[in-house]
Amino acid sequence: MTPSVDNPFFARVWPVFAAHEAESVRVLRRENLAGLSGRVLEIGAGCGTNFAYYPEAVTHVLAVEPEPRLVDKAREAAANAPIPVAVTHETAEEIGDMEPFDAVVCSLVLCSVHDQVGVLRRLHALLRPGGELRYLEHIASAGARGRFQQFVDATFWPRVMGNCHTHRDTERAIIDAGFEVRTSRREWTLPAWAPLPVSELALGRAHRP
């Protein structure tokens, strides 16, 4: 059974974080969406922060968001988006079979799903052959930062941050689900010394062969 998503505290703080997001993160959001076209599926849209950054060549976005408070915010953002966006209240696991998409977008979401490889396999099946997975995700860091991530993941962080797990090997899971990673790089969105477990992001493009 698909676990439901009901995070009242996270749903209250996430829109505040998103509204005050660092410019460095916005730049990466734009880059994650640059050059997309056709039909796009976005997973875990949150309050719809990405919608403003989709290029005009995107003809339709289906955005899924399972948290009941955030889905309302995403619908508000969809109404003001420069391209057509439909928002549904469901998890990635619950998306039914439909016409394959040209691209799937994941940003800051694969850290929060319960079964990462299972979700990625489902996304793989929803893409047309040759279709692209675009991702901007927190990933496991090395060394002391990685140990700090393991500590926060085992204690308070997932409980207050909507099941976010900071120490996941997300790019390994993308490959294990059958994607071919074409480009990938890591970025620090805050100074490396800042004591936050989510400063290092992976930005990449992977294809369904």
Ligand SMILES: C[S@@+](CC[C@H](N)C(=O)[O-])C[C@H]1O[C@@H](n2cnc3c(N)ncnc32)[C@H](O)[C@@H]1O
């Ligand atoms: C940190 S927020 C990121 C929101 C948005 N993607 C962004 O870039 O601002 C993580 C989002 O993933 C959603 N989420 C959690 N589990 C999910 C699942 N199984 N399927 C789809 N979305 C999920 C949460 O409700 C939340 O909105």
